[in-house]
Amino acid sequence: KAGVTQTPRYLIKTRGQQVTLSCSPISGHRSVSWYQQTPGQGLQFLFEYFSETQRNKGNFPGRFSGRQFSNSRSEMNVSTLELGDSALYLCASSLAAGLAGPNEQFFGPGTRLTVL
Amino acid sequence: SQQGEEDPQALSIQEGENATMNCSYKTSINNLQWYRQNSGRGLVHLILIRSNEREKHSGRLRVTLDTSKKSSSLLITASRAADTASYFCATDASGDSWGKLQFGAGTQVVVTP
Numbered sequence: 001k002a003g004v005t006q007t008p009r010y011l012i013k014t015r016g017q018q019v020t021l022s023c024s025p026i027s028g029h030r031s032v033s034w035y036q037q038t039p040g041q042g043l044q045f046l047f048e049y050f051s052e053t054q055r056n057k058g059n060f061p062g063r064f065s066g067r068q069f070s071n072s073r074s075e076m077n078v079s080t081l082e083l084g085d086s087a088l089y090l091c092a093s094s095l096a097a098g099l100a101g102p103n104e105q106f107f108g109p110g111t112r113l114t115v116l
Numbered sequence: 117s118q119q120g121e122e123d124p125q126a127l128s129i130q131e132g133e134n135a136t137m138n139c140s141y142k143t144s145i146n147n148l149q150w151y152r153q154n155s156g157r158g159l160v161h162l163i164l165i166r167s168n169e170r171e172k173h174s175g176r177l178r179v180t181l182d183t184s185k186k187s188s189s190l191l192i193t194a195s196r197a198a199d200t201a202s203y204f205c206a207t208d209a210s211g212d213s214w215g216k217l218q219f220g221a222g223t224q225v226v227v228t229p
Contacts, residue, residue, distance in 0.1 A: 004158075033215040042222070043204065048215025056214035088156060094215060103208040104149065105217060107159040 001027060004093050004108035012114045018079040021111045025072050025093030032074040033105060034066060037088040046089075049074050078113075086115045120205045120220030128226045135192040137223040139205030140185075146208045148181055149217065150190050152201045159204065162190075195227045 005024045013019050025032050034046040045058040049068035066076040072093075078085055092105035120141045129135050139148070147166045151159040165172045165181045165188070172179045178191040192199055202224050206217040 006158075031215050033217070035217075035219075043206075043219035045216045045218070050215065056216050058216070090158060092159075092217075103146065103215065103217065104161065104164050105206075105215075106161055107151070109158040110156075112156075 004091060004106055006089075006091055006108035006111050008111060009109065010112045010114075012116065013081050014116050015081055015083060017081050018077060019081060019113060020075055020077045021089055021091075021113075023074045023076075023091035023093075023108060025074070025091075026095075026106055029093035029095050029106075030072050031094040032068060032072065033092045033094070034074070034076050035090045035092065036060075037090060037110070038086075043090070046076065081115045083115050086113060088112050120207055120218060122203070122205060122220040122223045124223060125221070126224045126226075128228070129195055131196055131227055131229050133195055133227075135195050135199070135225055135227070137190050137203055137225070139188045139190070139220055141188075141205075141207045141218075141220075142186065143207075144210040145183070146210055148179075148188050149206045149208070150177075150179060150188075151204045151206060153204065153222070154201045162203075192225075195225075197227050197229050199225060200227045201225060 007022045031050045033048040037043045047057040052068045063079045068074045088110045090110045092107045094105045120139050123138045149164045150162040163174045165179050176193045181188045202222040204222045206219045
């Protein structure tokens with residue numbers, strides 16, 4: 001079974017631009033969570049989608065948004081990029097995510113975003 | 117804010133030795149998971165232990181959970197150079213678990229041949 005895939009793997013943008021990152025979950029997984037990882041703040045939860053609905057979100061500004069499609073693929077968008085948005089963005093997929101069984105999450109390789 | 121705190125922050129050992137790292141957390145949890153990350157890449161899922169379990173094994177890994185102390189430990193036995201990585205604990209907090217894991221700051225483990 002293929003793992004979680006994320007595209008692109010690397011991105012370089014300038015301040016003020018916007019960016020869209022994509023995540024394809026493991027086949028059969030319906031929950032997708034997004035995380036931001038930086039040296040200073042560590043791993044922080046952005047939001048989670050299940051059946052095209054955002055069920056949970058972390059403490060990030062509205063510039064960070066996401067969506068999920070009917071095939072469970074997910075995208076996240078960051079508008080008006082700031083230097084501090086430079087980070088590794090990770091998505092994770094889960095089979096159950098609270099419906100039944102534990103919230104066991106499997107992560108993709110991440111997208112490294114650099115904002116200049 | 118981060119739920120978990122790992123201890124130590126860094127660990128340097130030689131091949132064949134055991135590595136032990138600890139994780140403490142603050143709130144009630146459904147389960148606790150350990151992940152490995154190599155050089156800023158994605159997280160690799162190692163093991164999940166549920167709140168009603170006290171110990172779990174997977175290959176050379178042994179995880180314990182003490183919910184009364186809100187702490188967990190990860191033991192890697194007979195370490196190898198390939199175990200060099202950062203290790204994170206992540207908690208699935210009760211009542212706030214829709215897809216959200218809270219991570220500690222991680223333990224950097226270096227295994228020298």
